Amino acid sequence: MCPYLDNLSFGPEIENPEDVLMNNSWFLTNQFLLEVIFHNRMKRYECLTNDSSIASAVFVPFYVGLDMSLYLWGFNITERDSASLALVKWLSEKPEWKRMWGRDHFLVAGRIAWDFRRQSDNESDWGSKLRFLPESKNMSMLSIESSSWNNDYAIPYPTCFHPSKDSEIFQWQDRMRRQKRRYLFSFAGAPRPEYQNSIRGKIIDQCLASKNQCKLLDCNYGATNCDNPVNDLGEWKINLNETLLRIPEDRISALREEVIKLIPRVVYAGSRSRSETLEDSFDLAVKGILERIKSVRGMIREGKDSSIGFADGDDYKYTFPPYGDGI
Incomplete structure (x- = not known):
């Protein structure tokens, strides 16, 4: 430490x-x-x-x-x-x-x-x-x-990321706007096979099944900055791939911009x-x-x-x- x-x-x-x-x-x-x-x-x-x-x-x-x-x-x-x-x-x-x-x-x-x-x-x-x-x-x-x-x-x-000047935040935000997105969605986490109703496990299964549509960061293999929430048990009936594909491109762009705007507030x-x-x-x-x-x-x-x-x-x-x- x-x-x-x-x-x-x-x-x-x-x-x-x-x-x-x-x-x-x-x-x-x-x-x-x-x-x-x-x-x-x-x-x-x-x-x-x-x-x-x-x-x-x-x-x-x-x-x-x-x-x-x-x-x-x-x-x-x-x-x-x-x-x-x-x-x-x-x-x-x-x-x-x-x-x-x-x-x-x-x-x-x-x-x-x-x-x-x-x-x-x-x-x-x-x-x-x-x-x-x-x-x-x-x-x-x-x-x-x-x-x-x-x-x-x-x-x-x-x-x-600990920027010392506003210009560094603006620079990073601009970089995120220009970033090419190769995947429809991503998920970071590790499976919990001991819990059959783990929502996390169902998301991981869908991510793996979507082939090139999803990027999985598997926290079982040396990822040091993964957050694995404790309480993720419940009913899950959503097909992420189908749900996200229904979102129009302009809506995706607007949502992405909202996330980028959050960067100064979460660092x-x-x-x-x-x-x-x-x-x-x-x-x-x-x-x-x-x-x-x-x-x-x-x-x-x-x-x-x-x-x-x-x-x-x-x-x-x-x-x-x-x-x-x-x-």
């Missing part, structure tokens, strides 16, 4: 002998270092203050994911929960906590939110119970994958001057959490109970429109 802490935790710079990538913008970034990347960026945030009494929010620079990584395998729940219990005890004793009882506090995790939501004290259960601790329920958490609770929010995984930029105009993942995450805390503060001013719904479970967070003709 230590080599990945270079360059403000972006990792070692990727060698580019054939000029495939833009110089000084691509790094071997480890996805689990998001919390360190975020902290390093926060240190340079232009609105930081040392006076907590005037702060709009309190960022908690606890590397919750890195701590959890040390104890996920082969350790009992006492060891897995130790740092979390110490953290909330320390926070709740601070004067800043009592201002909003922690609802203006937030932290960032470089692991999925479910790693911190162990729902029992059975030794065989996964993860820690950080997010079920009473004090932690009053805080918000930004993580690489969210949960169905209202105080967990998903922010992008760190990519290997964590390098050091930038204040004259830069684009907002990256960090900017949008901070803006979003400040809006969240502002709304909670407004409820308090109106005499409402800000705890209502703050940390409730909400399965509708994962409700999506039907597939098919709506694409």
Whole structure:
């Protein structure tokens, strides 16, 4: 892990002998270092203050994911929960906590939110119970994958692209627009043969059956940056090849342009001057959490109970429109 802490935790710079990538913008970034990347960026945030009494929010620079990584395998729940219990005890004793009882506090995790939501004290259960601790329920958490609770929010995984100037983003967007697309669709993942209802497995089968229409990046064979979601079980009745072929070319071009427009919003930029105009993942995450805390503060001013719904479970967070003709 230590080599990945270079360059403000972006990792070692990727060698580019054939000029495939833009110089000084691509790094071997480890996805689990998001919390360190975020902290390093926060240190340079232009609105930081040392006076907590005037702060709009309190960022908690606890590397919750890195701590959890040390104890996920082969350790009992006492060891897995130790740092979390110490953290909330320390926070709740601070004067800043009592201002909003922690609802203006937030932290960032470089692991999925479910790693911190162990729902029992059975030794065989996964993860820690950080997010079920009473004090932690009053805080918000930004993580690489969210949960169905209202105080967990998903922010992008760190990519290997960390542009230091807007011009580098514009250059990459232009390159993506000119890129020749040889495949109708692509899929990155690894099969889960132990689960017969795995949607992932059905997509992989369709991808392989489509011959030259689909490009499969098989994460079983050394792909280090594949994301294999845990909860992919369900009913799947879609033929991807037939469905995607029905989409008109002009619609495809419009959809592709929307994805290209998202590039600045899903990367964590390098050091930038204040004259830069684009907002990256960090900017949008901070803006979003400040809006969240502002709304909670407004409820308090109106005499409402800000705890209502703050940390409730909400399965509708994962409700999506039907597939098919709506694409």
